[in-house]
Amino acid sequence: MDQNILDVVTSLTFADIKGWLQTQGFLMEGAFGQYAALFRSFENEDRASDVALVVPVNRDVADYGRRMSELMSELAKLQDREIQSVLADLSLSPYDVVRVRTPHADSAGAVSLDAGIGICENAKAVLSSAANFAASPEKRKSWTGRKYGDATEYLSRVKFGQTQKGSFVLNLLSPWAFTPNANSLLPDDAPYGRAVMTSLADAMLATKDALSGVSAVERLVQSYAKGVSANFCQALSAIAEQGDGVDLSIQWAARRPLQTRPFLKVSMADAATLTDAARELRAAEPESDVCLEGIFTGIETDVDSFDGKATLLTRYGTSTRKILMEFSNEQRNKIYDAAKKKLWVRVTGELKAESRRYILLNPRDFEIVQTDELL
Numbered sequence: 001m002d003q004n005i006l007d008v009v010t011s012l013t014f015a016d017i018k019g020w021l022q023t024q025g026f027l028m029e030g031a032f033g034q035y036a037a038l039f040r041s042f043e044n045e046d047r048a049s050d051v052a053l054v055v056p057v058n059r060d061v062a063d064y065g066r067r068m069s070e071l072m073s074e075l076a077k078l079q080d081r082e083i084q085s086v087l088a089d090l091s092l093s094p095y096d097v098v099r100v101r102t103p104h105a106d107s108a109g110a111v112s113l114d115a116g117i118g119i120c121e122n123a124k125a126v127l128s129s130a131a132n133f134a135a136s137p138e139k140r141k142s143w144t145g146r147k148y149g150d151a152t153e154y155l156s157r158v159k160f161g162q163t164q165k166g167s168f169v170l171n172l173l174s175p176w177a178f179t180p181n182a183n184s185l186l187p188d189d190a191p192y193g194r195a196v197m198t199s200l201a202d203a204m205l206a207t208k209d210a211l212s213g214v215s216a217v218e219r220l221v222q223s224y225a226k227g228v229s230a231n232f233c234q235a236l237s238a239i240a241e242q243g244d245g246v247d248l249s250i251q252w253a254a255r256r257p258l259q260t261r262p263f264l265k266v267s268m269a270d271a272a273t274l275t276d277a278a279r280e281l282r283a284a285e286p287e288s289d290v291c292l293e294g295i296f297t298g299i300e301t302d303v304d305s306f307d308g309k310a311t312l313l314t315r316y317g318t319s320t321r322k323i324l325m326e327f328s329n330e331q332r333n334k335i336y337d338a339a340k341k342k343l344w345v346r347v348t349g350e351l352k353a354e355s356r357r358y359i360l361l362n363p364r365d366f367e368i369v370q371t372d373e374l375l
Helices: 003-010 014-023 064-079 083-090 113-135 151-157 192-211 216-226 230-243 268-284 329-340
Strands: 026-031 036-042 049-056 095-102 168-175 246-251 263-266 287-297 309-316 319-326 345-354 357-368
Touching: 003 064, 003 083, 014 026, 014 036, 014 049, 014 083, 049 064, 064 083, 095 113, 095 192, 095 230, 113 151, 113 168, 113 192, 113 230, 151 192, 168 192, 192 216, 192 230, 192 246, 192 263, 192 268, 216 268, 230 246, 230 263, 230 268, 263 268, 287 329, 287 357, 309 345, 319 345, 329 357
Parallel strands: 319 357
Antiparallel strands: 026 036, 036 049, 095 168, 095 246, 246 263, 287 309, 287 345, 309 319, 345 357
C-alpha cells in the first residue's frame, strides 16, 4: 500500500472523512458490520442509488490501511482523477483554507524572493489580526504588543498548504475545531479556530463594501468593530503592492461547511486607500503600556483644589512633549508633591493622540526615580 495514502488517512478522524464525503454527494445510511459505515450517493429524486461505499470507522483494526487504500482507488475512478488529487482534497477536511492569490507571477507561478517573503509575512499579519479580534473582549482599531488570549497558540497550529499552479497562491490551513482552553466560553458549534475565520470573513466583507463605495477610508475606519484593524489594512495593502493586487478567499472545512463563500479582491489602486485607513486607525487607537519619564508642570492650585489632572513634560520619540493625564484620588497627593518639588517620575499607561495633543489614559505604576537626565 502507498505510504502516502496511509499517512493521510491515518491523520484524519472518521468525522473528517464523513464530512468530506458529504460534500461529494454521499450520505451515511448507517453501520456496516462492527467496524465500518455504509455511504450512498443519490442522483435521482426517487433516491435510486448509483454508488455505495463502505468506509472503515476504526483506525485500530488490522486491515484499516488496505481498506482505505481501496476506498481511495474507488473514489478516484468514480471522479475520474488521480488518487493524489483525491487525497489532497481529503487532507483539507479538518481545515478552513485561506487562499492568498497574487497575479504578479511569472509563467511558472513564481515571484521574487523578497516579494514571496513579504507576502508570507503579511498573510500572517492578516490572520493575526483576525485571531486577536476573535480573542479580545474589546474591539480595537489597532493591535500592538502581545497577542490576545488563544491567538498565539492558534497561530502556531496554522499550516502552509501546497501551492497551486498558475498565479502565486498561498494556502493557509486553519484548524477549524481548535479550542485550546477546555473552559472556553465559546459555544460548542463555534470553536476558536472557526471564530477566527468568521472574524476574518466579516472583515473581508466590510472591506469589500468600503472599497466599492465613496469615502472608502472613512468607511474602513468605521468598520473596526467588524475586524478591520490597522494591521489588517496595512498587511493587505503590502500584499497588493508586492503582488500587483491580491485575491483573498476562504474555503470552509468539509466537516463543518458554511453557506457563504468569502472573497475579497484588492487592486493596486486600493493599496493607497488601505494604507491611509491603516494610518487613521492606528492614530485612533491608544498605544498600550507606554512608559514615560519626566517632570510635571503647570499645577498652580493648592493641594486641596488639585483635581488630579497633570501635564508631564517628557521625551517621546525624538521630541520633548507635554502629555496630559488624570490620576485617581488615592494618587493625587503624591502627584502634587512630585510636581511642586520638580521630582523626576515614571508612569505607565495607554498613549493616545488626539488632535494636536497627547493623552495618557489609565496612568498607573507611578514612581519617583533618581536620574541625571535632562529634557
